[in-house]
Every structure is written in structure tokens, then in C-alpha cells.
Amino acid sequence: MNHLDIPVLHRAAGTVRLPGSKSISNRVLLLAALAQGETVVADLLDSDDTRVMLAALRQLGIGIESAGADSYRVKGAAGPFPIKQAELFLGNAGTAFRPLTAALALSAGHYQLSGVARMHERPIRDLVDGLTQIGAEVRYLGNAGFPPLQVLPAQINLSAPIQVRGDVSSQFLTALLMALPLMGQTAVIEMTTELISKPYIEITLNLMARFGVKVEREGWSRFTIAAGQRYVSPGTIHVEGDASSASYFLAAGAIAGGPVRVEGVGRNSIQGDVAFADALASLGARIGMGDNWIEARGPLSALIPSPSPADAGEGSKLRAFDLDLNHIPDAAMTLAVAALFADGPCTLRNIASWRVKETDRIVAMATELRKVGAIVEEGDDWLKVSPPYTSHLTPHASIATYDDHRMAMCFSLVALGGVPVRILDPNCVAKTFPDYFDRFAEITAPVIAIDGPSASGKGTVAQRVANALGYGYLDSGSLYRLVALAGQQAGVGYDDEAGIAAIAAALSAEFRGDQVLLSGNDVTEAIRSEEMSAASSKVAALPAVRAALIERQRAYRRWPGLVADGRDMGSVVFPQAEVKIFLTASVEARAERRYKQLIAKGVAANIRPLLQDLRERDERDASRSVAPLRKGEDAHLLDTTELSIEQAVDAVLGWARDAVDGKR
Numbered sequence: 023m024n025h026l027d028i029p030v031l032h033r034a035a036g037t038v039r040l041p042g043s044k045s046i047s048n049r050v051l052l053l054a055a056l057a058q059g060e061t062v063v064a065d066l067l068d069s070d071d072t073r074v075m076l077a078a079l080r081q082l083g084i085g086i087e088s089a090g091a092d093s094y095r096v097k098g099a100a101g102p103f104p105i106k107q108a109e110l111f112l113g114n115a116g117t118a119f120r121p122l123t124a125a126l127a128l129s130a131g132h133y134q135l136s137g138v139a140r141m142h143e144r145p146i147r148d149l150v151d152g153l154t155q156i157g158a159e160v161r162y163l164g165n166a167g168f169p170p171l172q173v174l175p176a177q178i179n180l181s182a183p184i185q186v187r188g189d190v191s192s193q194f195l196t197a198l199l200m201a202l203p204l205m206g207q208t209a210v211i212e213m214t215t216e217l218i219s220k221p222y223i224e225i226t227l228n229l230m231a232r233f234g235v236k237v238e239r240e241g242w243s244r245f246t247i248a249a250g251q252r253y254v255s256p257g258t259i260h261v262e263g264d265a266s267s268a269s270y271f272l273a274a275g276a277i278a279g280g281p282v283r284v285e286g287v288g289r290n291s292i293q294g295d296v297a298f299a300d301a302l303a304s305l306g307a308r309i310g311m312g313d314n315w316i317e318a319r320g321p322l323s324a325l326i327p328s329p330s331p332a333d334a335g336e337g338s339k340l341r342a343f344d345l346d347l348n349h350i351p352d353a354a355m356t357l358a359v360a361a362l363f364a365d366g367p368c369t370l371r372n373i374a375s376w377r378v379k380e381t382d383r384i385v386a387m388a389t390e391l392r393k394v395g396a397i398v399e400e401g402d403d404w405l406k407v408s409p410p411y412t413s414h415l416t417p418h419a420s421i422a423t424y425d426d427h428r429m430a431m432c433f434s435l436v437a438l439g440g441v442p443v444r445i446l447d448p449n450c451v452a453k454t455f456p457d458y459f460d461r462f463a464e465i466t467a468p469v470i471a472i473d474g475p476s477a478s479g480k481g482t483v484a485q486r487v488a489n490a491l492g493y494g495y496l497d498s499g500s501l502y503r504l505v506a507l508a509g510q511q512a513g514v515g516y517d518d519e520a521g522i523a524a525i526a527a528a529l530s531a532e533f534r535g536d537q538v539l540l541s542g543n544d545v546t547e548a549i550r551s552e553e554m555s556a557a558s559s560k561v562a563a564l565p566a567v568r569a570a571l572i573e574r575q576r577a578y579r580r581w582p583g584l585v586a587d588g589r590d591m592g593s594v595v596f597p598q599a600e601v602k603i604f605l606t607a608s609v610e611a612r613a614e615r616r617y618k619q620l621i622a623k624g625v626a627a628n629i630r631p632l633l634q635d636l637r638e639r640d641e642r643d644a645s646r647s648v649a650p651l652r653k654g655e656d657a658h659l660l661d662t663t664e665l666s667i668e669q670a671v672d673a674v675l676g677w678a679r680d681a682v683d684g685k686r
């Protein structure tokens with residue numbers, strides 16, 4: 023079977039920009055489709071579930087065009103769907119299936135809705151019962167109570183309150199709430215049971231209000247949509263980052279040092295899953311929050327006195343917990359795996375909804391946690407997880423993922439316990455977070471940052487260290503050289519900051535072995551010319567250019583690790599690097615090395631202008647306002663004036679070993 027092996031990981035630190043929220047993305051798409059006017063949906067999640075929704079809406083006659091990266095222009099139908107006959111295949115996307123069922127039941131057409139086998143095992147009776155009460159014609163095409171479904175035109179009557187259960191899934195209530203305004207009449211929904219996952223209903227109500235429909239609620243038991251309201255486009259709507267997806271990164275920060283920061287959700291979020299941060303805090307993690315970000319670090323250890331607050335979390339465990347997690351069912355899965363890193367048995371309560379998700383998550387979680395050595399007890403709606411008696415997780419476990427994206431994402435955290443872990447069928451994360459593992463690697467893969475002036479030997483040493491450790495290698499200087507060359511080719515002046523920054527943002531660069539390609543053309547030699555050396559140091563002084571290249575550089579941080587060389591690897595791009603080195607040599611030694619390099623390549627050269635050029639570039643690199651070249655306090659100084667290449671490489675490897683050993 024297709025699998026991903028995650029190596030032993032020692033530390034999690036860094037920043038992750040979250041993909042758009044799945045819950046918000048699919049709700050907004052449906053509301054925009056039913057609304058009057060055109061809605062631009064920005065920062066939409068790009069995943070299987072949203073693709074399913076987009077395709078279904080198009081099939082139902084809604085005009086949807088791309089409006090740039092992750093943005094769509096949706097032309098609302100100003101009421102029910104215009105296409106009156108369709109067969110929809112909705113994969114395993116519950117956030118598409120349930121709301122579409124309700125909206126189609128009120129659209130006076132002939133429709134069929136089906137999905138993958140698992141979708142046909144996920145209950146939908148409570149929603150169908152609610153719709154049937156108001157006269158809708160919704161029939162089971164397979165097993166009663168489950169998809170696939172047939173929907174027929176019907177006379178809808180809203181005179182009596184709709185009675186709905188809310189104890190299996192809150193999505194049924196969401197589906198009814200979003201569809202009912204199509205009728206333009208007063209509609210009342212009464213819950214016949216306790217409502218679970220209330221924060222998801224808050225998202226629904228919040229988004230309906232953004233589209234102009236107000237729902238009055240009495241506690242969580244009665245909801246009224248007053249007559250005469252209709253959906254109207256709010257113009258542009260930005261989808262927040264996915265708070266459930268944030269849980270893996272925040273847990274990683276709490277388990278393995280941190281700080282890990284997620285961007286895209288924060289204090290102002292409308293998603294209940296941000297409460298996951300509070301749960302982590304109750305386990306002892308140190309949490310910070312801004313309007314649009316959340317950050318997690320490991321607990322402060324009361325026992326181990328530490329020299330600086332930044333190191334204080336090392337080695338200290340999370341506190342054991344006993345929590346009711348009904349309000350954050352999805353993010354709660356992350357806590358089940360975090361329990362492996364706690365100081366005692368942990369109990370997750372009130373999680374019955376796990377049984378009807380992508381898989382029976384209680385069974386799946388218990389089975390897979392046992393593979394890594396946990397002692398697990400399970401009940402109808404609870405799970406008790408105790409870390410292994412020895413505190414050591416079982417290495418090389420093969421984790422089955424049950425076509426459940428969250429199982430795959432949660433279990434990546436196991437590697438932070440100092441054991442390699444294998445994730446089977448890792449591509450199931452595409453449901454909500456297609457590049458999850460790349461992002462996770464960007465906060466967990468170790469980095470060796472080597473900065474220093476031109477011709478100090480950074481590239482030579484970095485490449486050899488990378489080979490010795492089996493790590494990847496990033497020559498960040500070549501990116502600035504590529505920008506300079508691309509700017510020259512496009513005829514953009516090196517003083518046109520916005521123009522050069524736009525080139526940097528769109529740079530089509532590829533490293534293939536020793537070859538460097540720009541828009542598919544081999545420019546390995548062209549970027550090394552003296553002209554490009556001077557030009558690159560000019561474009562590198564432009565703040566907008568540096569900003570445009572940051573995320574691209576961070577994306578090179580992959581497992582098992584990265585050696586990166588440049589001027590600001592340790593200070594700006596990878597401030598959390600395991601090892602930072604400032605590599606230098608006297609300017610005379612460097613001029614001589616450059617001279618020898620050029621002569622070896624058959625290029626005529628002269629020491630004096632080389633010396634002059636190095637001095638000028640040193641001056642420009644050291645005096646620029648953004649990311650100037652200088653040795654940071656936390657960097658090891660390596661002066662290679664009197665060293666051979668082998669000695670320099672050995673010194674770096676020694677520091678790298680010490681850093682990793684220190685974390686064991």
C-alpha cells in the first residue's frame with residue numbers, strides 16, 4: 023500500500039499559514055449559490071470536499087468562475103437551483119451532502135444524490151425526517167436512513183415547527199437552517215434532543231447573517247427564521263484558516279518545544295475549534311493568541327531549572343486530562359494522540375459523534391494508538407488513553423488511516439516521540455489539507471543554517487554536510503541570482519522594487535541536481551557571471567524582494583532535514599534552526615579562493631578587482647536595512663581562513679551531532 027515514512031523528529035518550531043476552513047468554505051459556496059448577486063469567495067480551501075461542492079453547484083446551474091488563486095466568483099441564483107434535474111455524486115463529503123439534500127428538497131426538481139460506499143453508511147435519517155415533516159419528498163434508494171437519496175418536487179408547508187434530533191450530527195440542523203430561507207416564509211425548528219457540536223451551528227448562523235438572514239434562537243432548542251428574509255451577496259467574503267487543521271501544528275508545538283505559530287485563525291475566529299487552544303492550555307501548553315494567529319509552546323517544567331525561557335519547555339510532559347470534548351469533536355482527535363505525551367491516563371468524553379464520521383473514529387483511534395504502545399479503553403462515547411508504561415513509544419508502527427484525513431494528520435505527531443512512524447494511504451489528507459505533510463515537515467525537519475560573506479566557502483561546506491547527513495540543500499543565493507537574471511530578461515530595472523518583487527513572487531525556478539533552471543531553461547552558468555553576482559546583491563537589498571522569497575525558501579524544509587546557506591538563513595528564514603553557523607574567512611583568503619575558482623573554470627581573472635568587488639558586496643550585504651549580514655548571538659563562528667574544507671565540514675557536523683544529541 024502507498025505509505026509515507028516519517029523519520030524521528032525532535033523538535034517542532036516555525037510558522038504555518040493554514041488552508042481555508044472546510045466548514046466555512048462549503049457553507050459559503052452554498053449560500054453564495056442561493057444568494058442574490060455575485061459573491062467573490064477568497065481564500066477558499068482547495069481540497070476534495072470543496073471540489074465536490076464546486077462541481078455539484080456547477081451541475082445545478084450556478085455560474086462559478088475562477089477569480090485568481092483560491093478565489094472564485096459565484097453568480098447566485100437568487101433562490102432555488104435553476105437546473106431541475108440532476109444526478110450528483112458527492113464522494114465522502116458530508117459538508118456537501120447534507121446541506122445540498124436540504125436545499126434540493128426545496129428546489130422543486132428531480133435529483134439523485136450518492137457518494138462513496140462510506141458515505142452510504144453515514145446516517146441521514148434525522149435530516150430526511152425533518153424535511154418530510156414539511157412535505158418534502160426525499161426517498162432512500164438503498165438502506166433506509168442512509169444515502170443514496172432521491173429528491174422529488176413537493177408542496178412545502180411550514181405552518182408547524184420542524185422537530186429535529188440534534189444528537190447524531192449538527193450538520194442536519196445546519197442543512198435545514200441554510201435551506202429554509204429559500205421559502206421566504208417563517209420557519210421554526212425545534213430540537214427534540216440535546217444538540218451536539220454547538221460551535222458548528224454558530225458558524226452556520228454567523229455566515230447566514232453575513233448573507234443577510236437572521237436566525238433567532240432560544241438557547242439551543244428552538245430556532246426561528248422570520249418571513250421575508252432572503253440571501254443577498256455580501257460582495258467579497260474571505261474564508262478563515264481551518265481551525266481544526268490548526269490543531270496538529272499547535273499540538274506539535276505543545277509536545278515538542280515550539281513555538282509553533284499558525285496564521286489564519288485567532289481571537290476573532292468564528293470557528294469553535296479555536297477552543298482547542300484552551301484545551302491545550304489546560305494540559306500545560308503555553309498558548310499565545312492574536313487577532314489572526316495562535317501560537318503554542320511546550321509546558322514550563324517546574325522541575326528542571328532552565329537557563330532561558332526559550333529552552334524551558336524541553337523535556338517536560340503535558341498534563342494528563344479528563345475533558346468533555348463535545349464542543350470540539352474534530353480537533354479532539356488530536357488530543358487523543360497528544361495523550362501519548364502526557365504524564366498519566368487521559369480521558370476524552372462525550373465524543374459519540376466520532377462513530378458516524380469518515381470512519382468509526384473511536385474504534386480506529388483505539389486500534390491505531392495500541393500499535394504505538396498506548397493502553398486504550400473505549401466506551402460508547404468515550405476513550406481513555408494511557409501512555410506506554412515505559413514512556414517509550416513503539417517504533418515503526420504502520421498506521422492505518424481508514425480513508426480518514428484526520429487519522430492521517432493526527433498520527434504524524436507520533437514521530438515527535440522519538441520514533442519513526444509509517445502512515446498508510448497518506449493521500450487521504452487531500453480531503454481537507456492536500457499538502458499537510460509538507461507543511462508539517464516545514465515545522466519539524468531539522469535545519470542547519472550556514473550564513474556568511476561571499477566566497478567564505480558556505481556553498482562548498484553546506485553541500486558536503488548535506489551529503490553526509492542525507493539532508494536536502496538550499497543555496498538561497500541562487501534564488502537572488504535568478505531574480506536578477508529574470509529581471510534583466512524582462513527589462514525591469516533593479517531599482518524598480520515592486521517590479522522586481524513581482525518577478526520574485528512568480529519566479530519559475532527549479533533545482534535539478536547541479537543544474538539550475540529558470541522557466542525551464544538551463545541557467546546554471548548564466549547566474550554565476552560577475553554581472554549577476556553584482557546584480558543579485560542589488561536586488562537582495564530590496565525589502566519587498568526578500569519578503570517575496572521567504573515562503574519559497576521555507577518550503578525547502580523537508581524530512582529528513584535541510585542545510586541552507588546564505589546571508590539570513592539563521593536570522594530571518596529559519597530562526598528556529600537547530601544549528602546556526604557564521605562561516606567566514608579573511609577577505610584576502612576569499613579573494614584568492616574566488617580567483618582560483620575562476621581560473622579553474624578557464625575564466626581570466628585578476629585578484630585586485632576581485633578583492634574590490636568582495637569588499638563592496640560585503641559592505642552592501644552588511645549595511646542594508648533588511649536582513650543585514652552579521653553573526654547572530656546564537657550562531658557558531660567558523661573562520662575558515664586557516665582551515666581545509668574537510669576541517670570546516672567536520673566542525674559543522676560536530677555541532678549538528680551535539681544539537682541532535684542534546685534533544686534526545
Ligand SMILES: Nc1ncnc2c1ncn2[C@@H]1O[C@H](COP(=O)(O)OP(=O)(O)O)[C@@H](O)[C@H]1O
Nearest residue numbers: 476477478479480481482615662665666667670
Ligand atoms: N576551508 C574552506 N572551506 C570552504 N571552502 C573553501 C575552503 N578553502 C577553500 N575553499 C574554496 O573556496 C571557494 C569558494 O567557496 P564557495 O562554496 O563557492 O563560497 P560561497 O558559497 O561562500 O560563496 C570554493 O572553490 C572552495 O573550494
Ligand SMILES: Nc1ccn([C@@H]2O[C@H](COP(=O)(O)OP(=O)(O)O)[C@@H](O)[C@H]2O)c(=O)n1
Nearest residue numbers: 476477498499500502558559562588589590
Ligand atoms: N540568503 C541570502 C543569500 C544571498 N543573498 C544575496 O545574494 C547574492 C548572491 O548570493 P550567493 O550566495 O550566490 O553569493 P556568493 O556568496 O556565492 O558570492 C549575495 O551577494 C547576497 O547579497 C542574500 O541577500 N541573502
